[in-house]
Amino acid sequence: MTVTVERDDDLKIIALDGELQATNADNIRDEVIALIDKKPMIISMEKCVYVSSAGLRALLMIAKTAKSRGVKVIYAAIIEEVEDIFKMTGFIKMLRCVKTIADAEKELRG
Amino acid sequence: MRIDMSPTDICGDFKIRPGLFLENGASIVPGGVNFTIHSAGAKSCSLVLYHSHESEPFAVIPFPESYRIGSVFAMIVFDLDYENLEYGFYVDGDYNFFGGDVFDKSKCLLDPYAKLVSGRNIWGEEPNWDNPFQYRSKIILDDFDWEGDVPLKTPHNELIIYEAHVRGFTKNESSGVKYKGTYAGLVEKIPYLKDLGITALELLPIFEFDEFEGAREIDGKKLFNYWGYSTVGFFAPKAGYAASGKYSMQADELKTLVKELHRNGIKVILDVVFNHTAEGNEHGPYISFKGLDNKIYYILTPDGYYYNFSGCGNTLNCNNPVVRNLILDCLRYWVGTYHVDGFRFDLAAILGRNQDGSPMSNPPLLESLAHDPILKDSILIAEAWDAGGLYQVGNFPAYGRWAEWNGRYRDDVRRFLKGDSGLAEAFARRIAGSEDIYDRYWRGDCASVNFITCHDGFTLYDLFAYNDKHNEANGWGGSDGGNDNHSWNCGWEGDFDLPADIKHLRHKMIKNAAAILLTSIGIPMILAGDEFGNTQYGNNNPYCQDNEISWLDWKDFDKNQDLYQFFKKMIAFRKNHPVLMRTSPATPIGYPAISIHGTEAWKFDSSAENRVVGVMFTGKTRDGKDDFIYIGVNAHWQAREVWLPALPQNISWKIAVNTDLGDNSFYDAPITLDTSQKFLIGARSVIICTS
Numbered sequence: 001m002t003v004t005v006e007r008d009d010d011l012k013i014i015a016l017d018g019e020l021q022a023t024n025a026d027n028i029r030d031e032v033i034a035l036i037d038k039k040p041m042i043i044s045m046e047k048c049v050y051v052s053s054a055g056l057r058a059l060l061m062i063a064k065t066a067k068s069r070g071v072k073v074i075y076a077a078i079i080e081e082v083e084d085i086f087k088m089t090g091f092i093k094m095l096r097c098v099k100t101i102a103d104a105e106k107e108l109r110g
Numbered sequence: 111m112r113i114d115m116s117p118t119d120i121c122g123d124f125k126i127r128p129g130l131f132l133e134n135g136a137s138i139v140p141g142g143v144n145f146t147i148h149s150a151g152a153k154s155c156s157l158v159l160y161h162s163h164e165s166e167p168f169a170v171i172p173f174p175e176s177y178r179i180g181s182v183f184a185m186i187v188f189d190l191d192y193e194n195l196e197y198g199f200y201v202d203g204d205y206n207f208f209g210g211d212v213f214d215k216s217k218c219l220l221d222p223y224a225k226l227v228s229g230r231n232i233w234g235e236e237p238n239w240d241n242p243f244q245y246r247s248k249i250i251l252d253d254f255d256w257e258g259d260v261p262l263k264t265p266h267n268e269l270i271i272y273e274a275h276v277r278g279f280t281k282n283e284s285s286g287v288k289y290k291g292t293y294a295g296l297v298e299k300i301p302y303l304k305d306l307g308i309t310a311l312e313l314l315p316i317f318e319f320d321e322f323e324g325a326r327e328i329d330g331k332k333l334f335n336y337w338g339y340s341t342v343g344f345f346a347p348k349a350g351y352a353a354s355g356k357y358s359m360q361a362d363e364l365k366t367l368v369k370e371l372h373r374n375g376i377k378v379i380l381d382v383v384f385n386h387t388a389e390g391n392e393h394g395p396y397i398s399f400k401g402l403d404n405k406i407y408y409i410l411t412p413d414g415y416y417y418n419f420s421g422c423g424n425t426l427n428c429n430n431p432v433v434r435n436l437i438l439d440c441l442r443y444w445v446g447t448y449h450v451d452g453f454r455f456d457l458a459a460i461l462g463r464n465q466d467g468s469p470m471s472n473p474p475l476l477e478s479l480a481h482d483p484i485l486k487d488s489i490l491i492a493e494a495w496d497a498g499g500l501y502q503v504g505n506f507p508a509y510g511r512w513a514e515w516n517g518r519y520r521d522d523v524r525r526f527l528k529g530d531s532g533l534a535e536a537f538a539r540r541i542a543g544s545e546d547i548y549d550r551y552w553r554g555d556c557a558s559v560n561f562i563t564c565h566d567g568f569t570l571y572d573l574f575a576y577n578d579k580h581n582e583a584n585g586w587g588g589s590d591g592g593n594d595n596h597s598w599n600c601g602w603e604g605d606f607d608l609p610a611d612i613k614h615l616r617h618k619m620i621k622n623a624a625a626i627l628l629t630s631i632g633i634p635m636i637l638a639g640d641e642f643g644n645t646q647y648g649n650n651n652p653y654c655q656d657n658e659i660s661w662l663d664w665k666d667f668d669k670n671q672d673l674y675q676f677f678k679k680m681i682a683f684r685k686n687h688p689v690l691m692r693t694s695p696a697t698p699i700g701y702p703a704i705s706i707h708g709t710e711a712w713k714f715d716s717s718a719e720n721r722v723v724g725v726m727f728t729g730k731t732r733d734g735k736d737d738f739i740y741i742g743v744n745a746h747w748q749a750r751e752v753w754l755p756a757l758p759q760n761i762s763w764k765i766a767v768n769t770d771l772g773d774n775s776f777y778d779a780p781i782t783l784d785t786s787q788k789f790l791i792g793a794r795s796v797i798i799c800t801s
Contacts, residue, residue: 022193052193053251053359060255088294088354090366094255 001048003031011040011108013101017047020055029058033065040108041066044101046077056091063095072096076104115140117188121171128177129184134439135223135345136197136249142188143195143249147221149402150181150432151203151211157185158218158243160196162228165241167218170200193358196228196246197221201401207392208414210405217396220343221247222436226358227318227343233277233291233350234321234334234656245320245342245397248358252447254365261451262377264309266489266513266556266633267691270681271379272308273564274638275337275660276316276351284664289353293360293367300374306641306674307681310377310489312454314565316351316364317380318343321656323388328585333654337565339456340388340422342397344440347448368449377451379489380444384437385460385496390423391416406432409467417467419460421497428461434475437461442484452489454515459496462507469500473507480509489513491559504547508557513633516544516558523562524573524596527622529745529794532718538706541725541741543631543692555692558632562623563640566592568650570640573597574619575604580648583659591651604648614772617643618794621676621769622743625796628680629690629741631704631727638662641677643670672773679776683766683798689729689737698736698758701728707740711755711787721746722791726755736761738801744791754787757801763787767798 001018014035020028032043043062051059059075066073075097078086086092098104117125129144130137136145145157155178159169173183198220203213220227224247229237237244280299281291287298296311303311315338323335338348352360368378387407389397392415399407409417409425416424427433444450455461462473479485494506494514503517519540526537539546540560548557563570568579577599581591600619602612620643627634638644639662646652652660667674684690697703707724708715715722724742731737738757744750754763764780770792780800783789791797 023191052357053362054193056359056362057251057253085354085357085359088289088292088352089359089362090294090297090369091362094257 001028003028005035006044008039011042011105013042013044015044015047019050020048020058021050021052022054025052025054025058029061032062036066036069036071038071040072041074042101042104042108043073043075044077045075045079045082048082049079051082051085056085056089060091060094072108074098074104074107076101112140115186119174122169124169124171125188126171127186129186131179131182131184133184135221135225136247138192138249138251139186142186143190143192144184144186145197146182146184147199147402148180148182149201149203150406151213151403152181152183152201154202155183156200157187158198158200159187159190160243160246162194162196165238165243192249196248198243198247210410210414212400212404214396214401217401218243219396219401220245220398222398222402223345223439224248224343225250225252225345226361227346227349228358230318230320230322231349231355231358237322244395245318250361252361254362256369256449259369259372259449261445261449261487262372262375263487264375264377267693268685269310269377269489269556269633270308270628270684271310271312271559271633271635272303272306272638273312273314273635275314275565276348277336277656278660279638279662282658282661282663285662286664292351292353293363294353297367297370300370300376303376304374306678307685308636309375310379310451311371312379312381312635314381315339315341315383315456316348317341317382318346318348320388321350324654326585326654328583331583331657333585334656335654336656336660337653339383339653340386341383342388344436345443365448372449378449379452379454379491380450381454381456382441383456384426384428385457386420386422386424386426391418394423403432406430409463409465419463419467419496419498419500420457425460425463425467427465428463428475429470429473430465434478437475438478438482441479442482445484445488452491454491454493456493457496458492458494458506459500459502460498462502463500467498471507476507476512477509480511491515508553510552510554513557513559514548515564516547516560516632518547519544519558519560519630519632520562521594521596523623523626526721526723526743526745527619527626528596528598529721529747530596531721534720534723535714535716537743538714538723538725541626541630541723542704542706555631556633559635560627560630560632561635561637562627563637564635565637566651568595568597568648569637569644569646570620570623571616571643571645572648572650574600574616575645576648577603578648579650580604581651583649584651584654591649595650605645615794617670617673617772618769620673621775622794622796624677624680625767625769625798626741626743628684629739629798631690631692634684636677639666642667642674676776680767687737687739687800688732689727689739692729694730696730697728698738700758701738703728705755707752707755709750709752711753722750722752724752724754736801740799742789742791742797742799744793744795747793749790749792751788751790754783754789754799756787761801763799763801765789765797766800768792768795769797770795
């Protein structure tokens with residue numbers, strides 16, 4: 001999986017590309033957490049094709065760490081299969097998720 | 111950085127070190143995975159590692175002799191991709207069947223402490239039978255964001271239990287949920303449960319089992335082990351009940367269900383099966399225990415055969431200290447890790463049998479459970495009998511802690527309601543809390559779990575729609591299922607061409623049952639679907655029917671709104687009257703807490719032909735006022751006049767329920783009765799009056 005900062009102006013858009021699972025979850029978590037500063041963050045999930053149990057925990061820890069630093073994080077553009085995993089496991093209620101990047105921007109700027 | 115978390119040895123491609131001897135099963139540690147297992151009879155043991163779903167292991171790592179203390183083998187293996195991993199054990203020891211040892215190092219054994227089991231991830235998906243390792247231990251991430259949740263503190267006397275099958279509850283297309291037949295589907299139905307008002311959900315077995323055990327085909331229909339009373343893994347949630355089971359995320363899905371139920375004030379009770387395992391008798395498969403320590407885990411005859419007190423092939427040796435620990439660890443795990451609120455123990459009398467099979471007066475297992483710190487607030491419910499003839503209803507070793515499924519409540523209420531003679535006194539005692547069975551001094555007010563129906567037998571609708579069981583679909587020529595159903599079809603067998611007046615009578619009989627169940631002292635239990643007249647078409651043993659016979663048909667919810675509304679209002683009525691939960695010892699001056707009446711107040715007629723019973727409960731309302739409740743039951747086929755007990759001056763009886771009034775059986779605003787206190791109860795009807 002790769003982590004790319006797609007935008008960094010008044011807010012950050014970070015794109016996850018690939019599969020998030022036990023073999024990379026800890027590293028990806030640390031990598032994204034290292035990008036947290038004061039700006040609101042959108043994690044683009046468009047190219048994240050799978051999230052395992054360990055992956056769910058990484059995403060939750062990113063959100064919790066950001067929250068503890070007063071930074072808003074929104075997961076956006078989640079593909080259907082991954083969204084289904086979020087829903088079945090209940091993580092959908094623990095993470096802020098929206099349909100599109102534009103929706104996320106609107107909410108963060110709102 | 112711990113100094114005991116770095117590799118000390120190399121075995122082939124793997125870095126290893128001695129593991130955590132005080133753990134059980136597998137757990138993730140820094141840099142690796144710890145594996146611990148014990149076997150008293152083992153000469154040696156090897157860890158067997160597979161990539162997910164593959165038939166051949168990618169590694170077999172023998173435990174070096176120095177990785178063993180006593181009979182415990184423990185090893186940490188480093189750098190494993192624990193999500194793409196399944197594991198088991200080869201255990202070598204003696205084979206001497208008549209002496210009870212049946213070690214077989216060719217069998218790959220499931221970890222008895224496996225927190226996840228793979229192999230039956232998607233319900234009903236045909237397994238690869240050529241794969242010698244069918245039930246595969248997996249490693250779990252046990253952490254979960256509970257967001258402050260703990261098991262609920264609701265007192266036991268406020269329990270209104272709802273017994274449901276995870277799959278059957280929402281599998282039918284008519285359930286309207288997205289994730290049908292799963293834990294996630296149940297989450298979608300929580301608003302329904304909340305609307306109904308129940309306070310506890312009791313789930314039929316959810317420990318990993320194999321729906322293919324004993325699977326057959328009858329008349330072109332596949333029959334499964336649908337109920338699941340045959341455990342494969344005691345620490346693992348049934349993967350096939352999880353929408354996310356294909357990703358092995360069943361633990362998260364189930365924990366979410368528990369958390370969401372708790373958020374809505376609903377407790378979770380698990381139906382647990384410790385009387386036997388899925389390994390069957392000498393002809394059954396090796397899954398785990400047979401190959402680990404056969405003579406420790408099972409009660410064996412002196413010549414090595416399996417005692418069958420469970421009726422399912424083997425009997426778990428519950429009072430052996432090793433097995434006792436396993437059971438305690440298991441229950442503690444489900445409370446500590448999944449936050450469940452209690453357990454119902456299937457064929458619990460076996461839990462009190464000695465290692466030779468004889469009943470014990472002070473069984474250490476039951477004593478340990480009653481006093482365990484983690485289980486302190488958990489409700490423990492015994493099905494206080496077993497298939498070996500031990501019947502302990504009323505005298506189950508309870509230590510002041512255990513409740514019991516009150517089988518006599520079911521039978522006496524059924525028989526009285528259908529009009530049998532000679533039941534008036536017994537029936538009155540059942541409503542009044544069965545103190546003749548459960549001494550209140552020793553057992554309190556919550557020892558009796560009152561039920562008229564449960565998964566095992568007719569549904570409530572079928573109880574009044576069938577005189578005889580109709581189990582042909584089960585493929586045993588109608589020989590299976592109980593014959594002592596005490597059912598009555600109201601004059602018409604089944605539903606074909608059902609006359610309207612029979613349907614009307616059936617609905618009245620269902621309301622009678624609901625009114626009695628929800629005003630009886632003790633903990634009421636409702637079978638899921640009974641509240642809207644769900645039918646199993648007369649099948650009283652659909653343990654194998656994974657189809658429309660067992661699945662709740664939610665179309666009946668729309669059709670039978672009168673039943674649903676009645677159940678819902680009766681549940682609310684119970685909650686509004688602490689008298690029925692016996693929470694306050696104070697009663698109105700001059701009145702006992704419980705009194706029994708006949709057609710005349712204060713005069714009970716215990717003769718065989720009496721079919722009229724009145725029971726009055728008194729106590730205080732939540733705001734401290736005197737509260738009187740009178741339940742009048744006329745099981746006779748003709749109307750009967752009764753005299754209500756006189757109330758103190760300035761208080762009048764109000765009629766709150768009259769099941770003779772069809773859709774209007776429940777008065778949303780009770781109507782004050784005239785002062786004569788005489789009331790004509792309709793044929794086969796129940797009235798409830800309040801003060």
